[in-house]
Amino acid sequence: MTNHGIALCRVSTPQQRIEGNSLSAQEVRILDVAKNKFDCEITRTWSLDISSRKGKNYKRKDLKEMLQYCKEKKNIKYLFVDEHDRYMRSVDEYYYWKGEFNFGAGVTLVIAAKPELALNPNSASLAMEFFGVWQGEVSNEERITKTTDKMQARIVAGYYPGKTRTCYQTTKTPGLHAPLEPQWSLLREAMHRIIYSNYSL
Numbered sequence: 703m704t705n706h707g708i709a710l711c712r713v714s715t716p717q718q719r720i721e722g723n724s725l726s727a728q729e730v731r732i733l734d735v736a737k738n739k740f741d742c743e744i745t746r747t748w749s750l751d752i753s754s755r756k757g758k759n760y761k762r763k764d765l766k767e768m769l770q771y772c773k774e775k776k777n778i779k780y781l782f783v784d785e786h787d788r789y790m791r792s793v794d795e796y797y798y799w800k801g802e803f804n805f806g807a808g809v810t811l812v813i814a815a816k817p818e819l820a821l822n823p824n825s826a827s828l829a830m831e832f833f834g835v836w837q838g839e840v841s842n843e844e845r846i847t848k849t850t851d852k853m854q855a856r857i858v859a860g861y862y863p864g865k866t867r868t869c870y871q872t873t874k875t876p877g878l879h880a881p882l883e884p885q886w887s888l889l890r891e892a893m894h895r896i897i898y899s900n901y902s903l
Contacts, residue, residue: 705742707780707812708768709733711749712788725749728784728814735814736782739821744782746771759795765802772807780820782812786831787838789813796835 711728729747736742748764759765772778781803783789789811790796803809812820816834819827866872869886870879881887895901 705740705779706745706775706777707736707740707742707782708771708778708809709736709744709747709782710764710768710789711747711784713751728788731784732782732814735812735817736780739817740780740812742780742782745775745778759790759792760798765799769802769807772803772809776808778807778809780812781809782814784814786813786815786834787841791838791841793832793835793839796838 709729709732711725711732713724729749732747733744736744748768750764768781772781786796790799800811803811810820813831813834816830819831866879869882869889871882872878873880892901896903
């Protein structure tokens with residue numbers, strides 16, 4: 703093989719690493735594309751669980767380490783990732799890091815699921831690439847919104863995230879807190895008097 707490259711396999715959480723075994727699946731797809739499409743040997747693979755949430759990627763330790771490795775190893779020509787969202791889920795940060803690797807180390811980003819984007823760079827492939835990155839950001843925003851909505855619904859139902867509130871106690875149901883007596887009734891009465899009967903604190 704005449705070319706050399708590195709690979710990034712990423713999941714968002716340790717739980718995904720355990721349940722889906724998707725890191726190894728990503729690596730298999732990347733190795734196949736590197737060998738058969740780019741005649742490329744992967745010299746090092748970064749395999750990790752880390753969030754790529756928008757705003758968190760500029761200072762990512764793994765990307766800094768990879769960039770430094772590429773600058774030191776002048777024969778590295780490609781950085782392989784499985785999908786756009788395995789790289790990151792933010793348009794601005796995607797192109798920031800793509801530029802860092804390309805202009806800073808002479809390394810071309812390859813999306814294994816769409817190798818043609820790197821093999822045939824033109825206006826159409828640029829548009830396809832942007833659409834893929836944009837889809838990742840939209841998906842991330844939807845995930846955040848859904849999480850917030852679910853959290854609000856649980857609060858309305860009496861479930862509370864985090865530690866137990868004042869005058870409440872935990873129950874056998876995780877996240878469901880119940881009034882702690884007599885503290886809860888005493889606090890309720892005190893608040894009622896302050897609000898409706900002009901009592902002072």
